[in-house]
Amino acid sequence: MERYELIRSRRKTLALEITGDGRVLVRSPMRCSQARIDAFVTAHAAWIEEHLALQRRRAADRPPAPTAAQIEAMKAKAREVLPPKIAYWSQRMGVRPTGFKVTTARKRYGSCSGKDSLCFSCFLMACPEEAIELVVVHELCHIREKNHGPGFYALLERWLPDWRERKGSLSMD
Template sequence: MEAYTLIRSGRRTLALEITKDCRLLVRAPARCPKRTVEEFIQRSQPWIERNLARMRQRAAEAGPPPTPEEIEALRAQARAVLPGKVAHYAALMGLSPTGVKITSARKRYGSCSAKNSLCFSCFLMRSPDEAVDAVVVHELAHIRHKNHGPDFYALVQRYMPDYQARKKLLK
């Protein structure tokens, strides 16, 4: 059986989680017997093995985490590149963002606030130029459509017909 960390709380069900650093977490109700937890883990073994292998492969592909110097270099590159791209596509699309901010977010490449301020992760600079353009157009489209409905994607397609292909370059 795989080593795991048990977290007990007021929840009612058992749950498994594999963290980014490939550790197995088991969440359980406060009064759940240890035997029940171990039986649950035993029944879930195929899921655990499959997902642990996937997470280990992802971790190996990702390589070591970036150093603060590398992050700062990506930030500088983003500050140099992204405002120009935003200005270009904003003019093309007839949209006006209220600001452009660069962060070091790791879970998303971009966002658009309710006040139409665009936010981009410096890690976007690791992607090909075509993919960067796709993220810029995607976030600009959120100025007009605050959701991912058909009208939103119609707007994105109008200015970037190969959007889906470019989006695949991010992964």
């Protein structure tokens, strides 16, 4: 039987999860017996092995994490490349962001706060020029439309009619 981490909570069912780093998590109701949990894991052994193998393949295909120096270089490039793009598109779209920040976010390339401050991941600098421009325009659209409703997409379509094609060149590794 595969080693696993057990997480008990106020749930009603047993569940399995394989994390991105290859750990096996079993989520269990508080009063579930250890014998029932072990039987559940044993019954799903093939599924666990299949998904652990998939995670190992994904890990092998993933490029190595950037060094601190590489991250600093990407941040410096972002501070150089993004302000002119933000200024150009802000003026063209008639919006005014209240601030600009570069982070090391791994899950999203950009965000716009409720107070219209823009935030961009330094990892955006690894994307093609047209994708960088898409993220800038996308976040500037959020100054007018705070959600991803029809009004937001109409605004994005107005400024970047090819946004769908550009979106294809975005990837978070």
